[in-house]
Amino acid sequence: MLKIDNLHVKLEDEDKQILKGLSLEVPAGQVHAIMGPNGSGKSTLSYVLSGRDGYEVTDGGASLNGDDLLEMEPEERAAAGLFLAFQYPVEIPGVGNMTFLRTAVNAQRKARGEEELSSGEFLKKVRAKAAELKIDADMLKRPVNVGFSGGEKKRNEILQMAMLEPRMCIMDETDSGLDVDAMRLVSDGVNALRSPDRSFLVITHYQRLLNHIQPDVVHIMSNGRIVKTGGPELALQVEEEGYGDLLTGAQ
Amino acid sequence: MADTAVKNQDVTPQVTGEAKPANALDARLAALSLPEGGFTAAARADALARLRDMGLPAPRDEYWRYTDPKPFNAPEAAPLALGDDLGDSPLFGDLDRLKLVFVDGVFDAEASDDVALEGVEIDVLSVADRQAAHWAGDLYGALEASGQKPVKRPFAALNTVVARDGVLIRVTATPAKPVHVIHRRGSADADTYWHHVVRIEEGAELTLLETGMSGARSNGALEVDLQKGAKFNYITSKRAVHETVGLSHIFARVDAEAQLKSFTLSVNGRVMRHEGVIDIVGDDAFAHIAAAVLGDGDIGPFHHDDTVFITHAAERCESRQVFKKVLKNGAEGVFQGKILVKPGAQKTDGYQISQALLLDERSQFLAKPELEIYADDVKCSHGSTTGALDEEALFYLRSRGIPHERAIIFLVLSFLADALAEVEDDELRDQINDRLEAWLTDRAGK
Numbered sequence: 001m002l003k004i005d006n007l008h009v010k011l012e013d014e015d016k017q018i019l020k021g022l023s024l025e026v027p028a029g030q031v032h033a034i035m036g037p038n039g040s041g042k043s044t045l046s047y048v049l050s051g052r053d054g055y056e057v058t059d060g061g062a063s064l065n066g067d068d069l070l071e072m073e074p075e076e077r078a079a080a081g082l083f084l085a086f087q088y089p090v091e092i093p094g095v096g097n098m099t100f101l102r103t104a105v106n107a108q109r110k111a112r113g114e115e116e117l118s119s120g121e122f123l124k125k126v127r128a129k130a131a132e133l134k135i136d137a138d139m140l141k142r143p144v145n146v147g148f149s150g151g152e153k154k155r156n157e158i159l160q161m162a163m164l165e166p167r168m169c170i171m172d173e174t175d176s177g178l179d180v181d182a183m184r185l186v187s188d189g190v191n192a193l194r195s196p197d198r199s200f201l202v203i204t205h206y207q208r209l210l211n212h213i214q215p216d217v218v219h220i221m222s223n224g225r226i227v228k229t230g231g232p233e234l235a236l237q238v239e240e241e242g243y244g245d246l247l248t249g250a251q
Numbered sequence: 252m253a254d255t256a257v258k259n260q261d262v263t264p265q266v267t268g269e270a271k272p273a274n275a276l277d278a279r280l281a282a283l284s285l286p287e288g289g290f291t292a293a294a295r296a297d298a299l300a301r302l303r304d305m306g307l308p309a310p311r312d313e314y315w316r317y318t319d320p321k322p323f324n325a326p327e328a329a330p331l332a333l334g335d336d337l338g339d340s341p342l343f344g345d346l347d348r349l350k351l352v353f354v355d356g357v358f359d360a361e362a363s364d365d366v367a368l369e370g371v372e373i374d375v376l377s378v379a380d381r382q383a384a385h386w387a388g389d390l391y392g393a394l395e396a397s398g399q400k401p402v403k404r405p406f407a408a409l410n411t412v413v414a415r416d417g418v419l420i421r422v423t424a425t426p427a428k429p430v431h432v433i434h435r436r437g438s439a440d441a442d443t444y445w446h447h448v449v450r451i452e453e454g455a456e457l458t459l460l461e462t463g464m465s466g467a468r469s470n471g472a473l474e475v476d477l478q479k480g481a482k483f484n485y486i487t488s489k490r491a492v493h494e495t496v497g498l499s500h501i502f503a504r505v506d507a508e509a510q511l512k513s514f515t516l517s518v519n520g521r522v523m524r525h526e527g528v529i530d531i532v533g534d535d536a537f538a539h540i541a542a543a544v545l546g547d548g549d550i551g552p553f554h555h556d557d558t559v560f561i562t563h564a565a566e567r568c569e570s571r572q573v574f575k576k577v578l579k580n581g582a583e584g585v586f587q588g589k590i591l592v593k594p595g596a597q598k599t600d601g602y603q604i605s606q607a608l609l610l611d612e613r614s615q616f617l618a619k620p621e622l623e624i625y626a627d628d629v630k631c632s633h634g635s636t637t638g639a640l641d642e643e644a645l646f647y648l649r650s651r652g653i654p655h656e657r658a659i660i661f662l663v664l665s666f667l668a669d670a671l672a673e674v675e676d677d678e679l680r681d682q683i684n685d686r687l688e689a690w691l692t693d694r695a696g697k
């Protein structure tokens with residue numbers, strides 16, 4: 001599904017290398033978690049994969065189902081099935097959440113040559129998904145993320161994910177800011193989406209999320225690279241011992 | 252968004268003392284045929300005398316520094332080269348309203364609805380002005396005259412002198428539907444004028460819609476008198492072909508507990524200037540003036556100027572100015588807005604915001620926000636910002652699969668939302684929003 005090979009990324013306007021030879025492969029149907037200290041480059045990786053400006057790939061590459069991701073515009077990557085749940089979802093005043101969602105869903109369908117959803121179909125679907133995530137009608141009407149609490153923003157990200165039905169979901173610290181119940185709701189939402197042809201890359205600092213969303217593989221990232229890869233037990237080890245030994249052990 | 256806030260206090264306009272070349276005004280007047288007028292005769296004569304006294308504006312005049320008055324000073328309108336067809340269906344076309352059509356500023360009875368609307372007296376100026384007396388006689392040219400202080404507005408005086416047509420609306424009881432003035436273009440070189448007078452009696456309410464463009468050059472004026480507790484919603488949409496030049500004026504007198512809400516949507520035009528002069532004279536009244544402007548310098552030069560002057564002369568009144576301009580391909584936007592709080596106008600709440608969204612580096616926005624306050628217990632604020640598209644938001648939208656051009660449209664609509672929010676009626680606001688979206692879509696990527 002997602003294949004990242006020896007990816008080197010620096011900031012465009014600064015002489016600062018952030019990703020330094022990162023390799024990673026997420027096969028279809030699997031959930032991979034990435035953990036790693038602050039500043040190790042996790043968000044940068046998610047931005048580079050989804051096509052944000054400001055970075056320069058100096059070496060290596062990334063592909064989604066064999067297609068070169070880095071050649072595509074952000075909207076093309078989305079239409080190809082990539083989705084990023086942002087660590088910091090963006091507020092867009094004046095654009096209604098519903099209009100935004102519907103435009104996104106139909107733009108992707110159109111780009112894939114599928115028929116657009118009618119307003120009726122869309123409404124039915126969005127109401128059902130919103131109800132599952134306990135997102136009320138008022139939040140759907142309000143401008144995108146404006147005045148949403150931290151947890152509401154995160155739930156809104158998962159609502160978008162549920163509506164867009166991407167094949168490759170990257171979740172950047174979706175658990176931070178969620179209360180215990182919301183964490184369960186979000187995890188249920190994610191688990192409901194799990195399927196043999198959909199993969200997840202879950203970036204998190206806490207093992208707790210991984211109790212709900214059971215990963216197949218856990219990667220430890222440090223200083224722009226994956227330094228260790230293992231099973232779910234790796235997350236437990238991080239939780240108990242911190243990164244200290246893992247990082248020194250890896251070097 | 253890279254915002255730069257402009258804040259300056261108590262900037263008093265300087266009076267420029269230079270003499271105006273009298274021959275320019277003479278040439279301007281010589282090219283016009285001046286109506287004698289019936290009930291307006293005295294007002295026209297008075298306005299002509301005032302105009303002769305003022306002369307035409309020059310670029311060194313305080314409020315003409317950012318907008319070159321040349322196209323309005325020229326005796327003849329520059330003919331339009333482009334076709335007339337903007338390819339749109341009329342805005343508010345499917346709304347139940349009373350239609351009054353003007354072609355190059357001249358009333359077209361055939362194309363208009365019967366001027367019968369319960370609660371409202373409607374006359375057409377060209378017809379009513381055959382009479383020696385009319386209720387509008389107290390207002391025609393009167394609000395314009397009082398709006399000449401402290402800033403001269405020669406083209407408004409010229410309008411009072413020259414305009415032959417317009418609507419005269421007196422509202423005694425709130426009508427069931429809005430009145431819609433529709434302007435159409437008759438010829439490609441017409442120099443057009445119209446002058447409306449509206450009086451809303453105590454406690455009554457009127458929604459007036461005004462859309463379309465006429466002629467190659469236009470000069471419109473609206474004088475509106477809101478009696479105690481009256482309410483006036485004024486919604487205009489002006490979409491021009493690129494060569495059009497236009498001036499419009501609104502002079503409003505707002506009495507106690509009355510509410511004025513004005514929203515203007517402007518798209519294109521080579522040089523457009525809208526002047527608003529709002530006098531709040533009774534306690535507990537409010538006036539909201541908002542505008543959304545789209546300027547695209549791609550086909551031809553674009554320059555759009557909003558010049559607003561709000562005077563608070565009563566207690567506990569609120570005024571709000573919300574001006575938003577979206578400029579691209581070298582378009583220029585100007586905002587000159589003033590809140591004047593007179594002595595004794597305590598508990599005034601005055602707010603003014605002017606913002607430009609520049610879609611490229613060639614476009615520019617010039618703002619001159621002013622506050623002049625002579626009362627001590629007031630709350631007034633103003634701000635002006637110029638910014639580019641929010642890259643963060645743009646990426647967020649695109650990451651959801653929304654194509655680049657479409658994402659820009661979203662952000663433009665988002666930028667304009669505060670101005671649109673001043674349109675109270677949901678249906679009207681939705682229609683304006685849809686139209687804006689269609690126009691933006693049409694121009695996307697160009």
Ligand SMILES: Nc1ncnc2c1ncn2[C@@H]1O[C@H](COP(=O)(O)OP(=O)(O)OP(=O)(O)O)[C@@H](O)[C@H]1O
Nearest residue numbers: 011018036037038039040041042043044045054087
């Ligand atoms: N635009 C930028 N300008 C300057 N430095 C940047 C920029 N983007 C990222 N960095 C730096 O790159 C490094 C990696 O940042 P990134 O946000 O990817 O880390 P992270 O692993 O997501 O951290 P966290 O766990 O705190 O979210 C950090 O040192 C950060 O300061």
Ligand SMILES: [Mg+2]
Nearest residue numbers: 042043044087
């Ligand atoms: Mg991060």
